[in-house]
Amino acid sequence: xxxxxxRHLPGNGWVKALISLVLIIAVVYILFQYVFxxxxxxxxxxxxxxxxx
Amino acid sequence: xxxxxxxxxxxxxxxxxxxxxxxxxxxxPRRAPRRMGPVATAISFFGELLITAGVLLGLFVxxxxxxxxxxxxxxxxxxxxxxxxxxxxxxxxxxxxxxDSKDGIGFLHVPTMSGEEILVEKGTTMKVLNDGVAGYYTDxxxxxxxxxxxxxxxxxxxxxxxxxxxxxxxxxxxNGDPIVFETKDTWYVYKVFNILPETSKFNVDVLAKVxxxxxxxxxxxxxxxxxxxxxxxxKYRYVVWGELVRTEKVDDKRTPPExxx
Numbered sequence: 001x002x003x004x005x006x007r008h009l010p011g012n013g014w015v016k017a018l019i020s021l022v023l024i025i026a027v028v029y030i031l032f033q034y035v036f037x038x039x040x041x042x043x044x045x046x047x048x049x050x051x052x053x
Numbered sequence: 054x055x056x057x058x059x060x061x062x063x064x065x066x067x068x069x070x071x072x073x074x075x076x077x078x079x080x081x082p083r084r085a086p087r088r089m090g091p092v093a094t095a096i097s098f099f100g101e102l103l104i105t106a107g108v109l110l111g112l113f114v115x116x117x118x119x120x121x122x123x124x125x126x127x128x129x130x131x132x133x134x135x136x137x138x139x140x141x142x143x144x145x146x147x148x149x150x151x152x153d154s155k156d157g158i159g160f161l162h163v164p165t166m167s168g169e170e171i172l173v174e175k176g177t178t179m180k181v182l183n184d185g186v187a188g189y190y191t192d193x194x195x196x197x198x199x200x201x202x203x204x205x206x207x208x209x210x211x212x213x214x215x216x217x218x219x220x221x222x223x224x225x226x227x228n229g230d231p232i233v234f235e236t237k238d239t240w241y242v243y244k245v246f247n248i249l250p251e252t253s254k255f256n257v258d259v260l261a262k263v264x265x266x267x268x269x270x271x272x273x274x275x276x277x278x279x280x281x282x283x284x285x286x287x288k289y290r291y292v293v294w295g296e297l298v299r300t301e302k303v304d305d306k307r308t309p310p311e312x313x314x
């Protein structure tokens with residue numbers, strides 16, 4: 001999967017490395033900004049109140 | 054890896070572009086991409102999925118325990134400044150004290166738990182608590198605000214981990230420790246009289262006007278802090294009870310009561 005991506009990136013090794021870095025940052029950004037905030041309430045780690053539910 | 058180590062004999066056997074070529078500009082022989090068998094491909098893909106899952110979980114831990122704190126502290130600081138500004142303006146204009154339920158109603162100081170002040174806002178929904186503040190209960194049992202002067206229970210909740218983690222060190226509170234609630238013109242000094250280190254999350258009786266399990270039987274001015282326990286999980290709830298000892302007028306310099314000095 002990752003070697004496939006690497007092979008299909010344009011440019012030489014340095015350009016590929018740079019593009020990979022940008023891709024990684026983009027993925028982490030999307031995770032932190034959208035995916036994790038969505039997933040967090042669905043996981044039972046942060047319920048602090050006592051209630052009837 | 055396999056084909057390149059097998060040497061020249063392999064080149065003739067493959068029809069794809071895996072043949073090794075000597076670099077024309079003096080490069081070492083380049084390892085060319087090779088084709089794997091379907092089983093090897095499947096295993097390699099599966100392995101990459103596992104690595105990805107591992108990295109994803111690691112990132113989620115970083116998000117939960119670090120990034121949410123950064124965001125929450127920033128938001129809490131902003132809201133706390135707003136409340137302080139409002140107080141300053143109100144005392145300048147000499148107008149009546151108004152409590153806007155949307156903004157914070159005051160600050161909680163618990164020296165043995167945390168060196169910083171904790172803004173208190175209305176409600177205990179995630180939306181409120183995720184801003185790095187403590188919330189007073191409106192549901193299932195409505196909290197009695199100390200500002201009302203009535204006897205009852207001032208019940209609060211805040212995060213143990215992530216989102217500011219304002220009650221992270223709740224286990225450091227001991228009986229007899231002070232809990233001070235600061236409003237625009239009054240310091241409410243409470244003293245801890247009982248701690249429940251572990252209880253069910255359904256135990257809403259701890260929020261009652263006379264909190265059940267606290268050992269008190271008569272109505273009084275109580276404060277209840279709740280959060281989750283053990284740390285990093287939400288299996289149980291940790292409860293700390295305090296009783297109002299005295300109140301102090303806030304002076305011009307906002308000199309804190311002796312418990313905070």
